[in-house]
Structures are given as structure tokens and as C-alpha cells.
Amino acid sequence: MSLELLIIVAFGGAFLTYFLGKISSKLRNSFAVLNALALVVIIACLYGQTMEKSFYFGFFSLPLILRNNVLSWFFAIAISVLGALSVIFSLSYMRNRERTDFYYLMMLLVNAAMLGIVFSGDLISFFIFWEIMSWSTCILISYNRGPALAAGMKYIIMSIIGSMAMLVGMLSLYTTYGTLNIATLSTLVASSSHGYLLFLLIIFGITFGIKNAVMPLHTWLPDAYAEAPSPFTAVLSGMLTRMGIYGFLLIMYVIVGAGATLHLGHGFFTFNNILAWLGAITIVIPTFIAMLQNDAKKLLAWHGIGQGGYMILGIAFGTSLGMAGGIFHTLNHAIYISLLFMSVAAIQYRTGGVRDLNSLGGLIKKMPIAFIGGLLGICGLIGIPLTNGFVSKWLIYKTLILNGAPFLAFAALIGTWGTILSVYKFLHNIFLGQLPEKYKNIQKSPFSMRLPIIVLSFAILLFGILPGIPLKVINAIDVSLGFKSLNVTLWGIASDSGTLNTINIFAVVLVFGVIIWLLFKAGRKAPKVDQYDNYAAGAAIPKGKYHYTVDYYNPFYRMATPYLKDFVDVFYMKIAKWTQNLCNTVRRIYTGYVGNYVMYIVLFMAFLILIQLKWSVF
Amino acid sequence: MQIWGIILSPLLALVVGIFFLGLSRKIMARIHWRYGPPITQPVIDIIKLFSQKSISHGTIFDLGLILSLAGSFVVILFLPLGQMCPLSSGGLLAILYLMLLAPLGIALSSGEAANPNSSIGISRKFLLALGYEVPLLFILLAVMTHYNTISLVEIVRIQSTTGWSFGSLPLLLSGIAYFLILPAILGIRPFEIAGAGQEISSGANAEFGGKFLAFSTIQHALHEFIGISLFVNLFLGGWSLFGILEPITNTVWGVILGIIVFLIKMLIVFILGLFINAVFPRFRIEQAIKYLWKWPTLFAFIGLIVVVLVK
Known part of the structure; x- marks a missing residue:
């Protein structure tokens, strides 16, 4: 199985799904599911293979490269499985909605773009796939119209800021080293000066920090998650946002390298310490x-x-x-x-x-x-x-x-x-x-x-019970990034400073659960009663009102509400408002009357003539 | 040894927990100048409740309660009882998380009971937990950082050679903070907010009758046992008694005497807690949180800073 095939299946399948939808919706649905499942199978077959292959030359004389290693594979399998489940979930959720062909196209396109990101072996293709992902995500977030449009706008503005930061980083890398191949860069970059490494980490950190919603770059996320169609929110929250974590791993431990990343700065103010505090x-x-x-x-x-904070803290x-x-x-x-x-x-x-x-x-x-x-x-x-x-x-x-x-x-x-x-x-x-x-x-x-x-x-x-299954792969990632290997068993992790063994926790919970269940059964049988057969101190139960949900933690809300606001978001919205006002003012100049423009030109000429007469500079 | 521990320590915890319940009623009565029920009263109650009629509100109503009781027993297996500690993997962090099973089970069970009294009880229980977790986490982190291990067995072992944490200067503030929040952890007055009988019909217990109430009572007894035994293990040196038991460690008599010393320490802490319980009225939930986030948190926070600086 080759990586080109994977990319062709992923992108081709997405567009084919759209056109099949014009023929019949049943055909489209089954094809979309088949396509998503085929990706899972292809990626599963790629397990354990390390490869790197240029598939296109001549992009400004830079080759575009696809590669597979254990880190890419780990993210890819999660993306494809989640994508497939989410497509299956969409089948009934999106039934009887409008623009479903388009929905499936975008859904599969996002999936394909994410696979492209994790498999790309150079930063150009990384950037291209990253942009495809950002734009199709924006369209899907806005799918429901109404407030969703504003959420999509917020997302895409922050996403563009991130992409521009990445572009600056890429250009700087290209002018310094003349290549954007990740594997080559990882051998070259580590020996640069500390200042340059810090610049790289910060500029790429902005990109990936926005995607992973690290505070204070998180404000796009709550609206986007809430307004996107729910099956897509599953993908968005599950893997798409975590492309930020993949990016952080890529820049910190693949390109710059663990040895260099962990010693940038002095005392408290090292790069990784600040990141951990964020x-x-x-x-x-x-x-x-x-x-x-x-x-x-x-x-x-x-x-x-x-939860994104935990991942940042860990890495x-x-x-x-x-x-x-x-x-x-x-x-x-x-x-x-x-x-x-x-x-x-x-x-x-x-x-x-x-x-x-x-x-x-x-x-x-x-x-x-x-x-x-x-x-x-x-x-x-x-x-x-x-x-x-x-x-x-x-x-x-x-x-x-x-x-x-x-x-x-x-x-x-x-x-x-x-x-x-x-x-x-x-x-x-x-x-x-x-x-x-x-x-x-x-x-x-x-x-x-x-x-x-x-x-x-x-x-x-x-x-949870057998964490060794994914931890074996994760351990391989650890080793490939240059860290010490962990002693991982199927049911936990052993180390000299304390072990974790989930299977014995499982066993004792099971044993005690069964013993207590048997005791419970031995007691007098309790007949099942209706929800209105309830204690109300002798009063009649008001139907539909005997429920405690509104203001569930009322005393705490009274204490904490004034302090728990998203002040960052308020600040950004203020900046947005100011910018809007400024642009409105500037727009006053462009009135649309030819006469006014002629007047501007005449005034400008008069200004130049005045300068020439006074100082004769030209 | 491990098999004996797995069988014996839950039984011992059960007996001691229920004995504590009976004792607390007796001591409270004496402080109030009453005669009080016999110490065996909780046992009589539990047996009686088992034979009484009860109602069920659904599958989660049953399973939640079973989960909470099983969760409490599992925590006990992870707590060193004297020198006996059947399971230790994951250390204090695993204990901290396993301690969530019991409240979660109760919360699920009384949630399905569909009674607002239960829901309010659970809401208060979680808020109170948030209140005391802030100082508790500072305290636990101070202890773990001081001894540079996450294993509770290891912490107890180090104390048996270097003396109790409560007596060591860096951990003194943390110990005081733990004692200040102990009533909140045990859910006794002035923090008897979640199970307030007069306001919300005993909160989470409102829909429990018959065997459900019996299970809930046992769970309550185990909960008290866990709260006190964690304190004794962390700060009062577990089984150690000024080095007197040192020569007979790892012998059968050493283990038995260790358990006895451990239980006597627990009893003393419990009776101190009862004195507070007997004379205080009940806080409102905001008052409780404000108290917990003021003095105990301050002590615990400074305690952690001291530990970090001393290292």
C-alpha cells in the first residue's frame, strides 16, 4: 500500500461522493461510508512501515513529499477511525437536511486534509493541506447559517492569523537552509543559534496554539464547537483541534529536536516552562x-x-x-x-x-x-x-x-x-x-x-483496562523522538518510581461489585416504581415541576459568576470593534463620486507643487 | 500475606466503620446529657433495614449504589492498614481517583431517583468537595513533594524511620490544614450540608429505603474510615509508634500490633472530630466554601511553598 494511493482515495473519494449525491442519496451514503472505511483499512496496512517518497517536483523546484513514520501513523489511524464513525453517525443525523451532498464532500475533505497533514514530509505540502483543512472547516462550521456564520468567521480569522505566522516561519526556514524537507531540516536546525530557535518555536507556536486553542488564543473554539453540525463537532473536537498537538510535536521534537528545545532560556523563563504554564x-x-x-x-x-491544556502540559x-x-x-x-x-x-x-x-x-x-x-x-x-x-x-x-x-x-x-x-x-x-x-x-x-x-x-x-495497547505505539513514538523507552506492559506501566497496574484495579472492582450485587439480590426484592411515586413530604407532586436543574450549583454561581468571564474574548471583540470603526472612517474617503476623487487628485497635486515651490526637492 | 490482606482489611474497615458510627451516637448523646442508644445500634438498624420493604427507581438506581459501595471497598484495599497494604499500584494518585467512584455512584443513583431533594443534596456534596479539594490537593502535593514519591506505602515507611510528618517542621502547616478540613471530608457538622436532614430530607438519601438505606449507611461508615485513615497514614505515621514497634516489623505480632496502634490513632482523631461535631451548628454552603478557601487553603498553600523551598 502506498501513500499516494491513500491521498488519491481520500481526496478522489470526497469529490466522487459529491457527484454520486447528484444521482441518488442512497448511493452517496453507502459510498461515503465505504470510502471512510477504506481509508481505515489502508492506514491499518501501513502500520510499522517507514517510508518517504516525493510525489511531485517542480513546485518552485521544491519536491512535495509524503512520508510515513510511527508518529504520523498514530495520528492517521485515530483520524481515519474517528472520521469513519462520524460519517456513519451523520447518515441519520443529516437525513432530510438540505445541502447534504455538500456536507459529505466537506466532511470527507476535512478528513483527507488531516491525513495529508500528518503524512506530509515537507512544510509546503503541510501548509497546503493545512489550508484545505482550515477552509473546509470554516465552511462546515457555518453550515447551519444564523449564529453559525459568525462562529465560522471568528474561526477563519484566527486561523488565517495562524497560517500567516506559519508562512513567515516557513519563508525564514527556506531562506536560511534552502529546503523545507522535514527530515533534512531536523538535522540542520538543531545547531542554529538560540535566538533563531526561539523565533521558530514562537512563530510556529502561534499557529499551533491557535489550532489547539491554548489560552489566550482559544476564543474561536466555544462558538465553533457549539454551532457546527454535531457529527462534525465530534471530528472537530476529537482530531482536528489536536492537529495543533501534532504541530507542536513536529516543531518542538522533530524539527528543532528535544535536545535543543528543552534548554532554551534561563531559569524560570525557558520555552517549555512558559508553555507548560500556559x-x-x-x-x-x-x-x-x-x-x-x-x-x-x-x-x-x-x-x-x-483538556487541550493537559496535552500541552504533558508534551x-x-x-x-x-x-x-x-x-x-x-x-x-x-x-x-x-x-x-x-x-x-x-x-x-x-x-x-x-x-x-x-x-x-x-x-x-x-x-x-x-x-x-x-x-x-x-x-x-x-x-x-x-x-x-x-x-x-x-x-x-x-x-x-x-x-x-x-x-x-x-x-x-x-x-x-x-x-x-x-x-x-x-x-x-x-x-x-x-x-x-x-x-x-x-x-x-x-x-x-x-x-x-x-x-x-x-x-x-x-x-482504560488494557492501556498497553496504545501505549506500545506511543512508546515507539517516544523512542523515535529520542526519549528513553518506557517499560510498558499490556495492563500498565512499570517504572522504578512506582507502577500502575490497571488490571488489578479492574479485578478488585469486579470482585467487590459482584459480591455486593449478590448481597443486594439476597435482600428483599424492591419493586420498580414510577417517577411520580416519590417523596414530597406528604404533598402532591407537581407534574413537570418536581425537577432541580436550573442553576444547579446556585451558591457557587452567586460567588463566582463575576470572576468567570472570558475576558480574552471580550478584549479581542473590542479590538475587532475598534478595527471596524477605523475602517468605517477610512471608507468615508471613498465616497463613490468622481468629483470627490478629482478633488483628491487636485489637492494632492497642489500639495506636491507646494513642496516643489518651497524646497524644490524633485 | 497479600491474600489475607485483601480478605481482612475490608472486613476490618467494615467493623471499625460501623463501630465508629455507634460510638459517635453514644458520645454525642453523653455530650448532650442523654443516655444514648447502645453501641451496637447501627448493626441492629442495618439488619432491620435489610428485611424491610423498599422501592427502586430503575437500573442505575440499583447499580449506582452498588458501584459506590464497591468503590469504597476498593479504596480501602489501597490504603495501608498498619503494615498491611494489599494493593499499592498507582500510589496516592490512584487512591485520589478511586475515591471518586463512591460519590459518583451515589450521585448516579440518587440522580435517577428523580427527587429534587436528592439532586440538591448531590449538588451540595460536589460543591463541598470542590471546597475541600483545593486545600487537600495542596496538602497531598506537599507530602508527595516532601518525600519525593507518589506511593502511600513508601510515605508511611519513611515516617516510621524519620518520625511523623505532623512532627516534622516543613509539613506542620499542611498537617494543621488537613485537620481543619477533616470535618468537611467526613461530612460532619459544621459541614453536614449535603445530608442536611431538616432542610432537604437527608439529601442523597431521600429516596433510599430498606436495603438501599442499609447499603448507604455502610457506605457512609466506610467513607468515615477512609477519611480518617488517610489522615493517620499521611501525618500520624500510620502504624509507627516512636520506634517501639521497629524491632518486630514484618513478624505476625508486628503486623497485629501495628493494626492496633493504627486503629487507636484513628479513634483519637475521630473522637476529636466528634467534639467539633457536637458543639457546632451547620454552615450554609457559601459559608463553608468561604471558610475552606480561606484559612485551610492559606495554610496548605504556605505549607507547599515551605516544602518546595526546604527541598
Whole structure:
């Protein structure tokens, strides 16, 4: 299997899907699913092969290169699996919507562009694929029109700033070294001066920081996640945003190299220390802002920002444990956050687009699979043991504590407790509590929605109980980036400073669960009762009102609301407003009357003549 | 040894936890100048509850409670009980996260009960947890940084040679902070907010009856055991007693005496907690959070800075 074939299948399939849609929607749907699955199969076949190949020469005499190594493969398999699940999920979600052909085209195009990014072996093709991804993402975010247009605009403006920064970095690299081949650069760059390395890291850091929504470059994300069509939000939150992490890995540990990156700066102010602190801020503030949200997708979006901070924290530290934690968390996050967005999407699909946390409730009885998805998703997000999030967070915390960074560890740990509060509110307000009367006859979600939810739920438990499966690959990435190899077993990680063994946690939870369940069964049988057969201190139960969801953490809101605002966003919006006003003023000059323009010219000539008469400069 | 530990330590925790419940009622009664129920009253109650009729609100209502009880037992396996510690992988970080299973289970269970009283109880419980986690995390990080390990067994072992953390200067402030938040962790007055009987019908317990209430009571007993035993392990040296038990470490008598010393330390801490419980009224939730984020957090924060500077 070759990489050209992969790119051809990915891009060709996307356009072919669009044209097949003009013939019949059934044909289009099955082709889109087949195409996405074919990509998974091709990438799976590429496992363990290292290759590098130029596929096009003559782009300003620079070859465009595709290459495969363990880092690319790891991201590619996650992208393709998530893409396939999300396409399957779209089948029923997008049914009976308008412009579906276009939706599938863009969806597959984003997928193809992301694969292009991770497989590209030089910065030119990296940049081209990066731009394809950014633009098609913008179009998909704006798919629903209305407020979505503003969200898409915000995204694309920040994305363009990022791309321009990357372009500057690339030009500088090209003028200095005369090549943009990543493999060649990685041997050349490391010996440059510290100032130049710092420039490179910062300029590329802006690009990838915007994509990964590191504070204070995060403001595009909450609106974009909330307004995009939900199956696409799964892709956007799962892998697309994490192209930023791939970028950080590429610039920090592939191009500049671990040895040079970790020793830039003095004392506290080293590059990786500042990045780690930005990561810590990115964890704490968004996690607490998430607690105030009443929109299910926005709540998850703020957690998307917060979890990105953990990955940054892991990879910024540059130890093999931290790297493993950061990269593993990227995968885990992709799994649970897309699962959560899919659960929300299933709810939206059945309730007619409702995602307001104050008006749902009790849906566990009607949509059990969506509930299981939501439950395992939040467990992974919190990092409950036996779900995948626990292992990666454990690796990150351990790195921080043993490397003498207790304050960073505090930021990471307190983020977890903030997470518990908001995600329990999420789960409670949607699935638990009283079922409103209007949702009495709701159906469970269709099969094409249940399948991705079940697969992802299974993945959460599998990687939580047997973390060795992905950690083996991640360990290979660690080694390829020049870090020490870890002692990874199938059910955990062994090291001289404390081991983690998930299988014995699983065994004891299982044993005690079974014993207590048997005891429970031995007790007198409890008959099941209706939701209105409830304790109300003897009073009659008011139907539809015996529910506690609005202002779930009321005392805390009263305390914290004034402090928990997205001040960065307010600041950016102010700048945008000022710019708009300035441009409006400038526009006054262009009145559209020829007479005015003639007057400008005459005045300008008069000005020149005046200068000539006075000083005779010309 | 490990097998014995896995069987014995949950049983011991169960017995001690329930004994503490009975003892607390007796001591509270004496402070109030009443006679009080017999110490075995919780056992009688639990047996009685098992035979009583109860209702269920659905599958998660049952499974959540089972999960919370199982989670509590699992945490106990990870806590050193004297010299006996059946499981230790993952260290203090794993314990911290395993301690989430119990509240999560209770929250799921009473969430499905669809009773606003339960929901308010859970909301308060989580807010209180957020309140005491801030100082608690500073404290745990101070201890882990000071001993440069994440393993609780290791922390206890080092204390048995160098003396209790509570007595060592760098960790003194952290120890005081832990004692200040201990009532909040145990959920006793003045922090009896989540289970306020008079306001919200015991909160999370509102819909539990019969065997559900019995399970919930056992879970509560285990929770008290975990909270106190973590304090004893971290700051009062676990099983060590001024080096007296040092010569007989790793013998059967050493293990048994170690457990006894450990339990006596727990009892003393618990009775101190009861004295606070007996004389204080209940905080409102904002007052509780404000208290927890003021003095204990300040002590714990300075404690962490001291530890970092001393290193």
C-alpha cells in the first residue's frame, strides 16, 4: 500500500461522493461510508512501515513529499477511525437536511486534509493541506447559517492569523537552509543559534496554539464547537483541534529536536516552562467557565479547551513519561469528547435540536445507549479509574510531581475537580431526574447513531483496562523522538518510581461489585416504581415541576459568576470593534463620486507643487 | 500475606466503620446529657433495614449504589492498614481517583431517583468537595513533594524511620490544614450540608429505603474510615509508634500490633472530630466554601511553598 494511493482515495473519494449525491442519496451514503472505511483499512496496512517518497517536483523546484513514520501513523489511524464513525453517525443525523451532498464532500475533505497533514514530509505540502483543512472547516462550521456564520468567521480569522505566522516561519526556514524537507531540516536546525530557535518555536507556536486553542488564543473554539453540525463537532473536537498537538510535536521534537528545545532560556523563563504554564492556565480557567454553561455543546466545548491544556502540559515537560501522557491523552480525549458530542447529537436528533440543559431531563429511560455513551464519556473526561482518561492523566501528574512542579500539578488536579461538577450537571440535567411530559413518547436513537456510540464506549473501557495497547505505539513514538523507552506492559506501566497496574484495579472492582450485587439480590426484592411515586413530604407532586436543574450549583454561581468571564474574548471583540470603526472612517474617503476623487487628485497635486515651490526637492 | 490482606482489611474497615458510627451516637448523646442508644445500634438498624420493604427507581438506581459501595471497598484495599497494604499500584494518585467512584455512584443513583431533594443534596456534596479539594490537593502535593514519591506505602515507611510528618517542621502547616478540613471530608457538622436532614430530607438519601438505606449507611461508615485513615497514614505515621514497634516489623505480632496502634490513632482523631461535631451548628454552603478557601487553603498553600523551598 502506498501513500499516494491513500491521498488519491481520500481526496478522489470526497469529490466522487459529491457527484454520486447528484444521482441518488442512497448511493452517496453507502459510498461515503465505504470510502471512510477504506481509508481505515489502508492506514491499518501501513502500520510499522517507514517510508518517504516525493510525489511531485517542480513546485518552485521544491519536491512535495509524503512520508510515513510511527508518529504520523498514530495520528492517521485515530483520524481515519474517528472520521469513519462520524460519517456513519451523520447518515441519520443529516437525513432530510438540505445541502447534504455538500456536507459529505466537506466532511470527507476535512478528513483527507488531516491525513495529508500528518503524512506530509515537507512544510509546503503541510501548509497546503493545512489550508484545505482550515477552509473546509470554516465552511462546515457555518453550515447551519444564523449564529453559525459568525462562529465560522471568528474561526477563519484566527486561523488565517495562524497560517500567516506559519508562512513567515516557513519563508525564514527556506531562506536560511534552502529546503523545507522535514527530515533534512531536523538535522540542520538543531545547531542554529538560540535566538533563531526561539523565533521558530514562537512563530510556529502561534499557529499551533491557535489550532489547539491554548489560552489566550482559544476564543474561536466555544462558538465553533457549539454551532457546527454535531457529527462534525465530534471530528472537530476529537482530531482536528489536536492537529495543533501534532504541530507542536513536529516543531518542538522533530524539527528543532528535544535536545535543543528543552534548554532554551534561563531559569524560570525557558520555552517549555512558559508553555507548560500556559497549559496549566488553559486547564483551570476554561474548566471553571464550563461550570457556568447551560448549553450542552458549549459546556463540552469549554472542556475541549481545558483538556487541550493537559496535552500541552504533558508534551511541554519533555520527559518520556510526560510525552507518553500527553500523546496518550490526545487519543483518549478524541475518543471521549467525540463520544460525548455524539450523545448530545442523538439527544438533539430526537428532541428536535434541543441542547439547553435546563429543559431536558430523565432521558435515561428513553435513550439508554445515549446514556451509556454520556456516562462513559464523562468518566473518561474526569479520569475515573478503568476509563482511558485515568491512565494518561496519571502519567502527566506523575511527571509533574516527580519533576518538582507541584504548582503545575495542582492546576492539573484541580481541573479534574472542576470537571466533575460541570459534567455531572451535564449528565444529570439531560439523563437523570424527572422526564418532562413532552418527551414521554420519544424513540431511542437509530442504529447508525448507536453503533458509533457503542464502539467508542467500548474503546474507552478497553484502553482504560488494557492501556498497553496504545501505549506500545506511543512508546515507539517516544523512542523515535529520542526519549528513553518506557517499560510498558499490556495492563500498565512499570517504572522504578512506582507502577500502575490497571488490571488489578479492574479485578478488585469486579470482585467487590459482584459480591455486593449478590448481597443486594439476597435482600428483599424492591419493586420498580414510577417517577411520580416519590417523596414530597406528604404533598402532591407537581407534574413537570418536581425537577432541580436550573442553576444547579446556585451558591457557587452567586460567588463566582463575576470572576468567570472570558475576558480574552471580550478584549479581542473590542479590538475587532475598534478595527471596524477605523475602517468605517477610512471608507468615508471613498465616497463613490468622481468629483470627490478629482478633488483628491487636485489637492494632492497642489500639495506636491507646494513642496516643489518651497524646497524644490524633485 | 497479600491474600489475607485483601480478605481482612475490608472486613476490618467494615467493623471499625460501623463501630465508629455507634460510638459517635453514644458520645454525642453523653455530650448532650442523654443516655444514648447502645453501641451496637447501627448493626441492629442495618439488619432491620435489610428485611424491610423498599422501592427502586430503575437500573442505575440499583447499580449506582452498588458501584459506590464497591468503590469504597476498593479504596480501602489501597490504603495501608498498619503494615498491611494489599494493593499499592498507582500510589496516592490512584487512591485520589478511586475515591471518586463512591460519590459518583451515589450521585448516579440518587440522580435517577428523580427527587429534587436528592439532586440538591448531590449538588451540595460536589460543591463541598470542590471546597475541600483545593486545600487537600495542596496538602497531598506537599507530602508527595516532601518525600519525593507518589506511593502511600513508601510515605508511611519513611515516617516510621524519620518520625511523623505532623512532627516534622516543613509539613506542620499542611498537617494543621488537613485537620481543619477533616470535618468537611467526613461530612460532619459544621459541614453536614449535603445530608442536611431538616432542610432537604437527608439529601442523597431521600429516596433510599430498606436495603438501599442499609447499603448507604455502610457506605457512609466506610467513607468515615477512609477519611480518617488517610489522615493517620499521611501525618500520624500510620502504624509507627516512636520506634517501639521497629524491632518486630514484618513478624505476625508486628503486623497485629501495628493494626492496633493504627486503629487507636484513628479513634483519637475521630473522637476529636466528634467534639467539633457536637458543639457546632451547620454552615450554609457559601459559608463553608468561604471558610475552606480561606484559612485551610492559606495554610496548605504556605505549607507547599515551605516544602518546595526546604527541598
